[in-house]
Amino acid sequence: MNQVHPYMAxxxxxxxxxxxxALGIDDVESLFDQIPADHRAGVTTDVPGIxxxxxxxxxxxxxxRGTVSTQTHLSFLGGGYWxxxxxxxxDEVAARPEIATSVWGTPSSDHGRNQIWFEFSSQLGALLDTxxxxxxxxxxxxxxxxxxxxxxxxxxxxxxxxxDTVDPERRRVIDTYCGSPDLPGSITVREIPVDxxxxxxxxxxxxxxxxxxxxxxxVETPNAWGVVEHEVQAAVELAHSxxxxxxxxxxxxxxxxxxxxxxxxxxIVVGSIQPLGIPLNAGGGVGGFIAxxxxxxxxxQFPTLQVSAAPTTRPGELAFGMTLFEQxxxxxxxxxxxxxxxxxxxWAVRAAVxxxxxxxxxxADLGTTLVRNVRAAAALIAEVPGVTVRHxxxxxxxxxxxxxxxxxxxxxxxxxxxxxxILGGHDxxxxxxxxxxxxxxxxxxIHTEDDVRELVDALKEICA
Amino acid sequence: MSVTRxxxxxxxxxxxxxxxxxxxxxxxxxxxxxxxxxDDAPLxxxxxxxxxxxxxxxxxxxxxxxHYLHLAQETLGMMGISLxxxxxxxxxxxxxxxxxxxxxxxxxxxxxxxxxxxxxLGIVHALGEGLKNLSGMDAFSFQxxxxxxxxxxxxxxxxxxxASRGELAQRRQIVTTAQAHPCNPATAAAAGFEVxxxxxxEDGYPSLEALKAAIGPQTAALMVNNxxxxxxxxxxxxxxxxxxxxxxxxxxxxxxxxxxxxxxxQAAALGFDACMFMLHKTxxxxxxxxxxxxxxxxxxxxxxxxxxGPVIAEVDGAxxxxxxxxxxxxxxxxxxxxxxLVKAYSWLRAMGTDGLREAADLSVLANNYMEQRILRxxxxxxxxxxxxxxxxxxxxxSMAEITAETGVTAVDVQNRxxxxxxxxxxxxxxxxxxxxxxxxxxxxxxxxxxxxxxxxVLAHVLDEARTDPELVRTAPHRQVVAKIDPSGLDxxxxxxxTWRAYVRKHGTRAxxxxxxx
Numbered sequence: 009m010n011q012v013h014p015y016m017a018x019x020x021x022x023x024x025x026x027x028x029x030a031l032g033i034d035d036v037e038s039l040f041d042q043i044p045a046d047h048r049a050g051v052t053t054d055v056p057g058i059x060x061x062x063x064x065x066x067x068x069x070x071x072x073r074g075t076v077s078t079q080t081h082l083s084f085l086g087g088g089y090w091x092x093x094x095x096x097x098x099d100e101v102a103a104r105p106e107i108a109t110s111v112w113g114t115p116s117s118d119h120g121r122n123q124i125w126f127e128f129s130s131q132l133g134a135l136l137d138t139x140x141x142x143x144x145x146x147x148x149x150x151x152x153x154x155x156x157x158x159x160x161x162x163x164x165x166x167x168x169x170x171x172d173t174v175d176p177e178r179r180r181v182i183d184t185y186c187g188s189p190d191l192p193g194s195i196t197v198r199e200i201p202v203d204x205x206x207x208x209x210x211x212x213x214x215x216x217x218x219x220x221x222x223x224x225x226x227v228e229t230p231n232a233w234g235v236v237e238h239e240v241q242a243a244v245e246l247a248h249s250x251x252x253x254x255x256x257x258x259x260x261x262x263x264x265x266x267x268x269x270x271x272x273x274x275x276i277v278v279g280s281i282q283p284l285g286i287p288l289n290a291g292g293g294v295g296g297f298i299a300x301x302x303x304x305x306x307x308x309q310f311p312t313l314q315v316s317a318a319p320t321t322r323p324g325e326l327a328f329g330m331t332l333f334e335q336x337x338x339x340x341x342x343x344x345x346x347x348x349x350x351x352x353x354x355w356a357v358r359a360a361v362x363x364x365x366x367x368x369x370x371x372a373d374l375g376t377t378l379v380r381n382v383r384a385a386a387a388l389i390a391e392v393p394g395v396t397v398r399h400x401x402x403x404x405x406x407x408x409x410x411x412x413x414x415x416x417x418x419x420x421x422x423x424x425x426x427x428x429x430i431l432g433g434h435d436x437x438x439x440x441x442x443x444x445x446x447x448x449x450x451x452x453x454i455h456t457e458d459d460v461r462e463l464v465d466a467l468k469e470i471c472a
Numbered sequence: 473m474s475v476t477r478x479x480x481x482x483x484x485x486x487x488x489x490x491x492x493x494x495x496x497x498x499x500x501x502x503x504x505x506x507x508x509x510x511d512d513a514p515l516x517x518x519x520x521x522x523x524x525x526x527x528x529x530x531x532x533x534x535x536x537x538x539h540y541l542h543l544a545q546e547t548l549g550m551m552g553i554s555l556x557x558x559x560x561x562x563x564x565x566x567x568x569x570x571x572x573x574x575x576x577x578x579x580x581x582x583x584x585x586x587x588x589x590x591x592x593l594g595i596v597h598a599l600g601e602g603l604k605n606l607s608g609m610d611a612f613s614f615q616x617x618x619x620x621x622x623x624x625x626x627x628x629x630x631x632x633x634x635a636s637r638g639e640l641a642q643r644r645q646i647v648t649t650a651q652a653h654p655c656n657p658a659t660a661a662a663a664g665f666e667v668x669x670x671x672x673x674e675d676g677y678p679s680l681e682a683l684k685a686a687i688g689p690q691t692a693a694l695m696v697n698n699x700x701x702x703x704x705x706x707x708x709x710x711x712x713x714x715x716x717x718x719x720x721x722x723x724x725x726x727x728x729x730x731x732x733x734x735x736x737x738q739a740a741a742l743g744f745d746a747c748m749f750m751l752h753k754t755x756x757x758x759x760x761x762x763x764x765x766x767x768x769x770x771x772x773x774x775x776x777x778x779x780x781g782p783v784i785a786e787v788d789g790a791x792x793x794x795x796x797x798x799x800x801x802x803x804x805x806x807x808x809x810x811x812x813l814v815k816a817y818s819w820l821r822a823m824g825t826d827g828l829r830e831a832a833d834l835s836v837l838a839n840n841y842m843e844q845r846i847l848r849x850x851x852x853x854x855x856x857x858x859x860x861x862x863x864x865x866x867x868x869x870s871m872a873e874i875t876a877e878t879g880v881t882a883v884d885v886q887n888r889x890x891x892x893x894x895x896x897x898x899x900x901x902x903x904x905x906x907x908x909x910x911x912x913x914x915x916x917x918x919x920x921x922x923x924x925x926x927x928x929v930l931a932h933v934l935d936e937a938r939t940d941p942e943l944v945r946t947a948p949h950r951q952v953v954a955k956i957d958p959s960g961l962d963x964x965x966x967x968x969x970t971w972r973a974y975v976r977k978h979g980t981r982a983x984x985x986x987x988x989x
Contacts, residue, residue: 016563016830019830027841030845031841039862040836042861042862044707047709050738052608054825055605055820069571071595073576074590077580077584085583085584089583091581093503103569104541104544105550111549113547113896114951116890116956117547117948118547119951120544124543133972134970138970139969148805149804157662180780267520288581290581292806292810292812302970304964317974318958320953327953329956338902340658341902347620347624353761354760364528366499366528367497371528372525377505380507422585426588434583
């Protein structure tokens with residue numbers, strides 16, 4: 009290679025020659041003697057490099073030109089993945105190269121990053137009212153999967169009860185984590201039916217499902233239809249009545265307003281950190297959390313890494329080191345509590361900054377704005393002839409909008425909205441027997457009344 | 473940077489954020505509701521409402537910014553020299569961060585119709601083509617959020633493959649080696665398989681005979697890396713793959729250590745059914761302290777039908793999202809860490825085939841250059857010192873002689889090296905098959921001078937270990953904080969993952985006379 013490359017200091021001839029000279033070789037090929045000749049296989053196609061950043065940038069920009077996003081278009085997409093405002097400070101801190109390029113370090117030399125991780129756990133714990141919080145896992149679905157496995161280990165049981173409203177994308181992750189019945193240690197997933205009239209759990213049905221094989225009752229509030237579970241405490245108590253763990257999923261943006269799960273008996277709390285200052289990234293903004301009370305029984309089942317405050321050899325000083333590392337897959341290989349590895353720790357940094365910026369009043373205001381906006385939006389959307397909005401009286405920031413009385417499918421409506429510069433709610437058809445012809449509309453703090461009126465006007469035209 | 477450079481880490485004595493601020497301050501004000509009927513009845517039943525506000529900090533925006541910038545400055549990361557072995561420290565180009573911050577990446581919602589973000593899907597597709605070119609595999613999934621998640625995907629694919637043939641109940645075992653990354657046995661066990669771990673033998677890898685004795689009709693899959701973390705390449709790996717195929721098992725190539733063999737070895741050409749590349753290591757994506765990461769999972773045409781959806785396909789010039797007919801469902805929601813895929817694509821384009829070849833050459837050259845210098849440092853030995861071949865992209869060393877002589881451990885040396893602006897080196901994954909191990913990896917980025925400085929600092933610290941062991945044992949002395957006291961980390965009465973737990977167990981720092989805001 010004749011081209012000196014900006015990413016490789018020693019591609020300059022002198023450095024390379026100096027190292028070769030020190031080794032007494034005149035061809036690097038001799039360093040690869042370990043690889044047998046019949047293992048050698050080059051690439052199928054030679055691809056030239058674009059060494060100049062200027063040319064590379066043009067190539068990337070060209071490819072991305074014309075992309076529709078939630079910024080070019082008015083968007084009502086949600087469904088476990090929400091278009092909240094991302095404060096600029098979240099971007100600024102997460103972009104700091106000290107943090108963005110860090111790898112592992114020591115508690116002394118990467119102290120700042122470790123402290124941010126501790127502050128992530130501390131602030132999230134304050135929102136949830138739980139005192140033991142792990143570093144984040146890949147996603148909400150992965151957090152739920154791990155939590156259900158924790159419950160199975162804690163109870164030595166093999167059935168979990170999961171609402172039939174759970175978003176199919178997340179449910180597939182849960183099913184994967186619960187394993188295959190052909191192999192040991194698998195968990196059977198049974199569905200708790202929802203009452204289609206209220207959009208909340210059918211408690212009578214749940215009462216009939218709990219028994220001494222049940223390891224966990226899983227509840228989401230708000231659920232995947234955007235509905236706040238009014239009887240979440242009763243569901244928790246039903247779990248406890250048979251010795252099962254109550255695994256509760258919450259939306260952190262609701263917790264300035266709604267009761268925190270730690271206060272109503274939730275044993276393992278999970279959810280998404282995406283709404284806490286993390287961009288959508290076409291699906292790359294996901295991240296999940298797992299939290300419990302600070303009780304050894306639960307702590308010793310965590311699959312995650314977690315940082316703990318600890319003293320240093322200097323009096324009065326705090327450092328932050330890994331606690332319960334030995335039970336992770338790094339420490340115990342196949343005997344570990346599930347597995348861990350690289351996760352989404354940079355998102356913990358964003359979430360920490362977000363929670364600091366909002367503070368207690370910010371979360372209270374945010375929750376209030378979300379509830380008031382979604383209720384007002386429901387009333388406006390219901391003005392569209394043939395369109396009804398379900399469960400609006402229990403909505404938090406999402407609405408099930410029923411288009412079955414129009415002669416159009418959700419796909420047709422979304423296509424017509426897109427032509428008008430609007431990303432309509434995503435199609436719920438096929439996700440639940442009660443939802444054919446329905447879409448999920450998400451209204452957040454970034455939407456204005458004009459935005460919703462623009463949607464309503466468009467829907468009136470389309471559905472006319 | 474030399475040993476004599478005057479270095480001291482920034483020290484702000486920064487309080488925990490919950491110790492900062494004052495009641496009533498605001499860092500961010502959300503928009504008010506546009507329907508502000510504050511006098512209306514509550515929109516939620518009283519019983520569901522939070523009664524006490526969350527104990528979050530109350531800071532003005534500038535205070536929040538100053539706090540987090542102080543903490544950023546109190547992070548060494550890659551600002552000095554970091555030869556963190558097994559993780560392949562790379563240059564993370566600034567242009568990639570600039571591109572993914574654009575709304576064409578950052579503000580795309582995963583539930584948008586695929587027709588609305590064809591350019592982005594095109595980049596992901598092109599990245600897949602690039603990885604097929606390097607591996608010889610037929611299909612890729614980018615859903616796994618890291619290397620361990622790709623290993624988990626492989627065990628899920630293994631389940632689905634054997635279930636489709638009616639053999640899953642019989643194929644209960646996954647075979648791996650003591651030098652495979654811990655995520656391989658851990659994910660296999662989590663998926664319900666028994667794990668068989670082959671020990672390392674005198675040549676640096678388990679023998680073919682040991683493998684053959686361990687496999688049979690009960691074998692579901694083999695999961696191995698090659699070269700391993702000692703830089704040793706198993707020359708019999710083709711025979712391994714043939715032997716496992718003969719008994720009906722699948723073979724997974726954990727390409728964690730791809731850097732040294734890029735453009736020289738293709739997983740498919742060696743017979744593997746599946747492989748995994750870590751884009752946050754080998755492909756220039758920043759590590760973020762532990763993700764967002766990508767374990768790009770490649771597999772043969774036969775296994776492609778088991779991949780999790782959505783997978784990107786090109787149909788009549790358009791990119792569409794498809795659900796493989798016998799797919800394993802999901803290991804994680806959506807397409808994967810798409811912004812990181814854009815960075816990996818950009819890195820691959822910037823390098824080209826020649827650049828990849830050069831990077832492999834330079835990383836192996838630099839490792840061997842480093843090795844001959846490090847082995848001249850008294851008290852340092854090479855793992856399996858009798859082996860003659862040059863190691864590939866990294867070498868595992870031992871400082872057990874130093875420890876025996878002085879009591880100074882590899883962890884102490886890590887700490888002391890940080891006093892010179894050197895980020896911690898990697899020691900070893902479990903199990904430690906050499907005592908007091910350490911595993912630097914030069915990669916292709918670091919200059920010869922940086923590598924020389926790193927070795928100079930190591931030699932200096934090991935010399936200190938002999939002349940003034942207390943200085944090394946009590947290190948660091950020029951870092952953000954002093955050495956952690958780990959004695960309470962696993963003690964339920966003392967551990968604290970949250971500030972509230974800390975205060976409950978230990979009281980506030982002010983009460984103990986410590987730092988106050």
